[in-house]
Amino acid sequence: MGLMQLLGKEELERVVGKLSALASSLLFVLDEEGKILVEAGRDEFGCPLGGSFSVQEGSVRCPEESCPRSGELVSIPIEVYGQNLGSVAGCGEGAAARAVELLADVISQRAKDEFELESLSAEIVDKYEEITLLYEVSSTLGTTFEIEQIARQTLEYALRVIEAQKAAFLLLDAKGEMLEVVAAEGVPEEAWTALRVGEGISGQVVAERKPQLIEAGQPLPPDWERERTSYGADSFLSVPLLYSTPGAEEKVLGVINLADKASGIFTSGDLKLLTAIASQAAISIYKSQLVEELKEAERVKREMEIAHRIQMSLLPERPPEVEGVELAGMCIPAMEVGGDYYDFLHRDGRLDLIIADVSGHSVGSALMMAITRTVLRSEIAGGKSPAQVLAATNATMYDDLSRAELFITVFHTSYDKETRTLTYANGGHNPPFLWRAAEGKCISLDADGMLLGILEDVDYEERIIELQPGDILVLYTDGVTEARNEAGEFFGEERLRRAIEEGSGLSPAELLDDLYRRIYEHSKGVPQRDDITLVVMKVK
Numbered sequence: 141m142g143l144m145q146l147l148g149k150e151e152l153e154r155v156v157g158k159l160s161a162l163a164s165s166l167l168f169v170l171d172e173e174g175k176i177l178v179e180a181g182r183d184e185f186g187c188p189l190g191g192s193f194s195v196q197e198g199s200v201r202c203p204e205e206s207c208p209r210s211g212e213l214v215s216i217p218i219e220v221y222g223q224n225l226g227s228v229a230g231c232g233e234g235a236a237a238r239a240v241e242l243l244a245d246v247i248s249q250r251a252k253d254e255f256e257l258e259s260l261s262a263e264i265v266d267k268y269e270e271i272t273l274l275y276e277v278s279s280t281l282g283t284t285f286e287i288e289q290i291a292r293q294t295l296e297y298a299l300r301v302i303e304a305q306k307a308a309f310l311l312l313d314a315k316g317e318m319l320e321v322v323a324a325e326g327v328p329e330e331a332w333t334a335l336r337v338g339e340g341i342s343g344q345v346v347a348e349r350k351p352q353l354i355e356a357g358q359p360l361p362p363d364w365e366r367e368r369t370s371y372g373a374d375s376f377l378s379v380p381l382l383y384s385t386p387g388a389e390e391k392v393l394g395v396i397n398l399a400d401k402a403s404g405i406f407t408s409g410d411l412k413l414l415t416a417i418a419s420q421a422a423i424s425i426y427k428s429q430l431v432e433e434l435k436e437a438e439r440v441k442r443e444m445e446i447a448h449r450i451q452m453s454l455l456p457e458r459p460p461e462v463e464g465v466e467l468a469g470m471c472i473p474a475m476e477v478g479g480d481y482y483d484f485l486h487r488d489g490r491l492d493l494i495i496a497d498v499s500g501h502s503v504g505s506a507l508m509m510a511i512t513r514t515v516l517r518s519e520i521a522g523g524k525s526p527a528q529v530l531a532a533t534n535a536t537m538y539d540d541l542s543r544a545e546l547f548i549t550v551f552h553t554s555y556d557k558e559t560r561t562l563t564y565a566n567g568g569h570n571p572p573f574l575w576r577a578a579e580g581k582c583i584s585l586d587a588d589g590m591l592l593g594i595l596e597d598v599d600y601e602e603r604i605i606e607l608q609p610g611d612i613l614v615l616y617t618d619g620v621t622e623a624r625n626e627a628g629e630f631f632g633e634e635r636l637r638r639a640i641e642e643g644s645g646l647s648p649a650e651l652l653d654d655l656y657r658r659i660y661e662h663s664k665g666v667p668q669r670d671d672i673t674l675v676v677m678k679v680k
Contacts, residue, residue, distance in 0.1 A: 577610025
C-alpha cells in the first residue's frame with residue numbers, strides 16, 4: 141500500500157506546503173522509485189526539474205545539471221514496519237535539512253497510524269467474515285445428524301473459503317485405532333485407504349492432536365510422503381477434529397485434510413480458519429455420535445425388555461404338587477438380562493427337574509432358550525433318560541447354537557417317587573448340592589458331560605442315587621456362586637453349601653428365601669450382573 145493510498149494527495153500537499161513556507165525550502169515527497177508525488181516551493185526557487193529524481197541505494201540525486209543545486213539532496217526514507225513507501229527530499233539553504241527531517245517524521249507517523257487503522261479494519265472485516273462463516277457452518281451443521289452429511293457439508297465450506305482443490309474428512313473407528321475416510325472431494329481412490337493412528341500425516345495429527353501445515357517440496361518421513369503422494373498433492377493442511385466436554389478431557393474424533401490451494405501455498409490464516417471449521421464440525425459429529433449411542437441404547441433396552449418377557453414366559457408359574465416331595469423354584473433377573481431357565485415336568489409317576497443357562501444377553505439368546513425348552517420337553521415326553529435327553533437335545537440344537545455362536549449348560553434329573561431314585565446327567569452345568577439328612581452333610585452331584593452346542597455328537601454320563609426322607613436337592617446357576625461383594629469376593633460354593641446345611645430344617649420355599657437373603661446381604665451395594673436361579677426339592 142503506497143503513501144497516496146494511506147494519506148491522500150490533499151493531506152500531503154497541505155503538510156508539505158506549510159513546512160516549505162516555514163522553512164523557506166524546496167520540498168518533495170517521492171515514491172519508492174523517485175517519482176514526485178507532492179512538491180512545494182518550486183516557483184520560489186525556480187527549480188527546472190521534471191517529474192522524478194534519481195534514487196540509488198537510498199540516496200536521492202537531482203539529475204538536472206542546469207540547476208545550481210544539482211547533485212545529492214537532503215533526503216530521508218519513509219518506512220512503515222520495514223516497508224519502504226518512498227522518501228522526503230529537499231534542497232535550499234539553512235533550514236532545509238531540518239524541514240526534511242520534520243516532514244519525514246510527520247509523514248511516517250501519519251502513514252503508520254493509517255497503516256495500523258487499515259490493518260485493524262481489515263482484521264475486523266476478516267473477523268466478521270470468519271464469525272459469519274462459522275455462524276453459517278454452525279447453523280447448517282447444527283440441524284444435521286447424519287455423520288456423512290456433516291462431513292460433506294464441512295468439506296464444501298472448507299474448499300470454498302480456503303480455495304483448496306482437494307479435501308478429505310476422516311473419523312476414528314469404534315476402537316479408536318484406525319482412521320477411515322467418511323467423505324472426500326477431488327481425492328484419488330488410493331487415498332481412501334484407512335490409516336492407523338500415528339501413521340502418515342493424518343495419523344500423527346490425531347495422535348498428537350496438533351495440526352500440520354506441509355509446504356510444497358518439504359522433506360517428509362516416508363509414511364507422511366506416501367499419504368501426500370496418494371492425494372496427488374504438493375501443499376497439505378491437516379487439522380484434528382477436537383471436542384471438549386465440560387470437566388472432561390479433550391476428545392479427538394478424526395481429522396480434516398486439505399491439499400493443493402489454488403494460490404499455491406497454505407497460510408497460517410488458512411490453518412486458523414480450518415481449525416475453527418473443524419471445531420464446529422467436531423461438535424456436530426460428537427452430537428451425532430451421542431444420538432446414535434442413544435438410539436442404540438434404546439434399541440438394546442427394547443431388546444432386553446423383549447428378552448426378559450421371553451425368559452419369564454418360559455418359567456413355571458408355580459411348582460407342581462407331587463406326592464412325597466416338596467418343590468420350590470425362583471429366578472431373580474439381573475439388571476442385564478441373563479439366560480437362566482428352570483422347569484418342572486410331572487407325569488406318569490416321574491418328576492423331571494431341569495435347570496439351564498444360555499450364553500449371551502439378547503433376544504437371540506432368549507429365543508434359543510425357548511427353542512431348547514421345547515426340544516427338552518419333547519425328548520422327556522418321549523420317555524428318554526436324562527443322558528439320552530441331553531444327547532438328543534444337543535444333536536438337535538447343535539447347528540443353530542453353533543451358527544449363533546451360543547452354548548447352553550443344562551442339568552437334568554429325573555426322580556422316581558416309587559423307588560425314591562434320582563437319575564441325573566450334566567451338560568456342563570454347576571453340579572447341584574444334595575443334603576443327606578441321615579448323614580448330616582452336603583454332597584455334590586456331578587456327571588461327565590459337555591455344554592450343549594460345542595460338539596455335535598456327544599455322550600453324557602448318567603448316574604443314579606437313592607434318596608431318603610429329609611434329603612434336599614438344590615439346583616442353582618452360576619449367578620448364585622458368582623455374586624460378588626464390594627471387595628470382589630464371590631459368594632462361592634462353600635457359602636452356598638454352609639447355607640444349605642444351616643437351612644436344612646426349613647421348607648423348600650423358606651430355604652429359597654433364606655438363600656436369597658444371604659446372597660443379597662453378601663453382594664449388597666454391588667449391582668446384580670447375572671440371574672440368580674434356584675430350584676429346591678425336599679423328600680418327605
